[in-house]
Amino acid sequence: MKKNVWIKGNPKPQKLDNLKKMKMIKEVESFIENSEKLSKSINHFELRAGRVYFFQLVEQFGWNDPNSQFIIPLIDGRYAEFKYARITIFPIECTLDWQRHNDQWMTVFSGTFTECLQYMDEKDEWFQ
Secondary structure (H helix, E strand, O other): OOOOOOOOOOOOOOOOOHHHHHHHHHHHHHHHHHOHHHHHHOOEEEEEOOEEEEEEEEEOOOOOOOOOOOOOOOEOOOEEEEEEEEEEEOOOOEEEEEEOOOOOEEEEEEEOHHHHHHHHHHOOOOOO
8 A cells, every 4th residue: 555755855054153153254254264265265155045055256357457348347357256156054064065057056074163174174076
C-alpha cells in the first residue's frame, strides 16, 4: 500500500529581528577585517531578507578607451560591482552560495554561520 508523504520544498530563510541583525553585521565586519583575503576581495556586504550578500569591485578591461560602452555604469570610471557570495540563514543551518554566470545561485557549503565565513575565506576554487 502506498503512503502519501509530504516533502517540504524550498525552505524559506529565517526572519531576523533587529538584535540578531546587528549581531550578525558586527560578526561579519569583524571577520572581514581580520581576514587578509576577504578584506581585499569584498567591497561591502548587505543583510537582506535572511541573507547576507557580499559584493566585490572588478576592474573592467578597456575602461580608459573612450569608444568603449559598458552595460552597467562603472564605479569611479573603472570598476564594476559583482556579487561575490551569499550566506542564506535558515533556522537549523546556513548555506554558502556562489553565483554562476547565468545568475543562478549554487550551494557550495552548509554549516553554521561562522563555518560558512571560514569556508569562504579558506577555499580558493570558488572565492578568489
